[in-house]
Amino acid sequence: MKIRLKNGKRLLETSGMEACEVLINNNKIEKIDRDLSLVQADEIIDLNGNLILPGFIDVHIHLREPGGEHKETIKSGTKAAARGGYTTVCAMPNTNPVPDNAATTRALLAKINEDAVVRVLPYAAITKGLKGKERTDIKKLTEMGVFAFTDDGVGIQTADFMLEAMKEAAACGASIVAHCEDNSIVYDGVVHDGKVSSRLKLPGIPSLSESVQIARDVLLAEATGCHYHVCHVSTKESVRVIRDAKRAGIKVTAEVTPHHLLMNEDSIMEDDANYKMNPPLRAVEDQQALLAGLLDGTIDFIATDHAPHAEDEKAKGFLHAPFGIVGLETAFPLLYTYLVKQEKITLHQLVDWLAIKPATVFNLPYGRLTERGIADLTVVNLEKEMVIDKASFYSKGKNTPFHQWEVTGIPVLTIAEGKVVYKEDVHE
The missing domain is CATH 3.20.20.140 (Metal-dependent hydrolases)
Structure with a gap:
C-alpha cells in the first residue's frame, strides 16, 4: 500500500518552510521530495499546503x-x-x-x-x-x-x-x-x-x-x-x-x-x-x-x-x-x-x-521526518482557528481548564506506521 501526500510543506533545518511531498510505502517513508507527481501510489491525499511534521x-x-x-x-x-x-x-x-x-x-x-x-x-x-x-x-x-x-x-x-x-x-x-x-x-x-x-x-x-x-x-x-x-x-x-x-x-x-x-x-x-x-x-x-x-x-x-x-x-x-x-x-x-x-x-x-x-x-526510532524512517506523521493547518470545546473531545475525560480558549494551528491528519489514524478535512 503506497500513499502519496501531495501539496504539503516541511520545515527547513534552520528556519522557514519548503514545498514537500511524501511517499509512504506500507509503514516506512520511501521518498521525500518537492514533487512526486510522477510516482505511482495507491492513494493520494492532498494536503492543500499544510505542514508535515x-x-x-x-x-x-x-x-x-x-x-x-x-x-x-x-x-x-x-x-x-x-x-x-x-x-x-x-x-x-x-x-x-x-x-x-x-x-x-x-x-x-x-x-x-x-x-x-x-x-x-x-x-x-x-x-x-x-x-x-x-x-x-x-x-x-x-x-x-x-x-x-x-x-x-x-x-x-x-x-x-x-x-x-x-x-x-x-x-x-x-x-x-x-x-x-x-x-x-x-x-x-x-x-x-x-x-x-x-x-x-x-x-x-x-x-x-x-x-x-x-x-x-x-x-x-x-x-x-x-x-x-x-x-x-x-x-x-x-x-x-x-x-x-x-x-x-x-x-x-x-x-x-x-x-x-x-x-x-x-x-x-x-x-x-x-x-x-x-x-x-x-x-x-x-x-x-x-x-x-x-x-x-x-x-x-x-x-x-x-x-x-x-x-x-x-x-x-x-x-x-x-x-x-x-x-x-x-x-x-x-x-x-x-x-x-x-x-x-x-x-x-x-x-x-x-x-x-x-x-x-529514550532512544526511540521515531520522531523524525526522514526517508527510510517509520511513517509516523502529523499534518497541521497552521492557519485554522477553533475554540476548544471539551464536549468535542475524543477522550472520555472532559476535565480541562482550557475549555473555550481560542487557538490556532490544528492537527488535521495523523498517520501512524503508514496508516491514517485521524483525518479531518485538510482543506478547511
Whole structure:
C-alpha cells in the first residue's frame, strides 16, 4: 500500500518552510521530495499546503485501562492522541491491576495490541501495587519490553528503595521515571502553597515537596549511573537542581507540561477542580523558570500528563476531586498559539520538544521526518482557528481548564506506521 501526500510543506533545518511531498510505502517513508507527481501510489491525499511534521511523542499519559474504564480506555485515549497529532504515547502504570509482574504486563500488552489506534509503550511499576514496599522484577519486566519504570502518582518515599531500583535499572539499561513528591511535607495540600491557597482558604502543597526529592534522586542517579527522568517539573527550585545536576554530568532528563507553561496559580479564580492537578499550578516565577529551563536545555521536552477523570468526580471541588487534567487533544494548538505565535519560542523548538527530543532521550526510532524512517506523521493547518470545546473531545475525560480558549494551528491528519489514524478535512 503506497500513499502519496501531495501539496504539503516541511520545515527547513534552520528556519522557514519548503514545498514537500511524501511517499509512504506500507509503514516506512520511501521518498521525500518537492514533487512526486510522477510516482505511482495507491492513494493520494492532498494536503492543500499544510505542514508535515514528525508524529508527536508523549512519554507521560494515563489511559486508565484496566480498572478505570469509566475515565478512559486504551481505545478512547489513543483516538484522542491521534486527533492531537500523537503517534506514540507512553502509558503510566497506575491502573488496576498494576503492571508489576509478568502476568499483568502480558495482559496489558495484549489489550494494547488489540485496541490501540496509535503506538502505546507501557510503563511498569517500580514497586508492587505502587505501594512503595516491595520492588518489582525490573530485569524480567525489561525483557518483556516495557518502556521504563515509574510509580507515577506517588513519589518513592525512601532513598533505599530508589537506590536499589536505580542499581537494577542501570544494570538492565532501563530508565527510572519519577513523580517527585515527599509526602512528609505535602500536608494534604490540593493547590500550590501560595497566593491561591490563601485566597481560596485551601491547604497548600509546598514547592519544597517536589524539589527536595529531585535533589535526593539526582545524587542517587550519579552514584548508580542510571538514567533518571523527572516527570512534570513545576518549580523554580526543581529547575535549578536539575540544571546543576546536568552541569555535574549526571544522567538526568526532565519534562514539563503545557499547563505549567501556560498557566500559574493566578489562573485559578474559584473552587474549580478542572484546575486541580499534581503538581499544582505554581507561582508566576515558577512558570517563568520552566520556560527558561526549556529554552536553555535544562528541561528536555514537553509531555501532557493526560489524566482523564469522570465529570462527576471532578465536580466535587478541590478538596475532594482527584488530581489531573486531559491534554492530548489540545497540546499543540495551545502551545503554538500562546508560545510560538507570541514569539516566546519558535515552531522548530516546539516540534523538537514534542517529537525529536523525547525520541532522542529514550532512544526511540521515531520522531523524525526522514526517508527510510517509520511513517509516523502529523499534518497541521497552521492557519485554522477553533475554540476548544471539551464536549468535542475524543477522550472520555472532559476535565480541562482550557475549555473555550481560542487557538490556532490544528492537527488535521495523523498517520501512524503508514496508516491514517485521524483525518479531518485538510482543506478547511
